Amino acid sequence: MTIRYPNGKKYEPVQQQITSKNKNFSFSNRGKTLEEELNESNEFYLSRSIAVIHKKPVPIQIVHVKYPVRSAAVITEAYFRSPSTTDFNGVWKGKYIDFEAKETTSRTSFPLNNIHDHQVEHMKKVTEHDGIAFLIVKFTSLERYFIVPYDYFEEKWERKIAGGRKSITLKEIEDMSIEIEAGFNPRLDYLAALEHLLQSPIKERIERQENE
Secondary structure (H helix, E strand, O other): OEEEOOOOOEOOOOOOOOOOOOOOOOHHHOOOOHHHHHHHHHHHHHHOOOOEEEEOOOOEEEEEEEEEEOOEEEEEEEEEOOOOOOOEEEEEOOEEEEEEEEEEOOOOEEEHHHOOHHHHHHHHHHHHOOOEEEEEEEEOOOOEEEEEEHHHHHHHHHHHHOOOOOEEEHHHHHHHOEEEOEOOOOOEOHHHHHHHHHHOOHHHHHHHHHHO
16 A cells, blocks of 8 residues: 655654564564554553543545455555654543653664654643643663653753754653653553652752663
């Protein structure tokens, strides 16, 4: 099936090689994408009435359909009707949460070209309306996961726009994010990490680091 953006440009999915260096990483989870891991975690949250969080559907306009047999239809060409915002959203403890999930094969930094302008603008608007916006970043070669709060991410985004580095180093992410420990059920208990993050505001953490 051919999928195109609103401007007619053909959509080319990014191919990423996912490997695992963690000896404790269960065989059943090897090769799974971050999206799959989050979907499984969200199913756990829903089944335990912890939160209601879902993957957002991608808005697609179907253009051509073939019917190889009467009982089946095959979509052969489609367009993205509009730019997507972020990957996931939902409600947790009476709070609206909205986040983007990204993977990188780099062992040292997260490239900002993985994020689009309209996604940053969307997260900014969510924050302005007292929602909780963040990114979940997976370093696939390290099998490490982080919640990156939007306020901190915005600083690095503005740094890029001003002509600075076009990535966030792993050290910067370690300093200002909360690492998610992968487990069994849920696979990624990112809400526990988010709870910890909300109890330790970024500005306070920066001040503590500067005074050390």
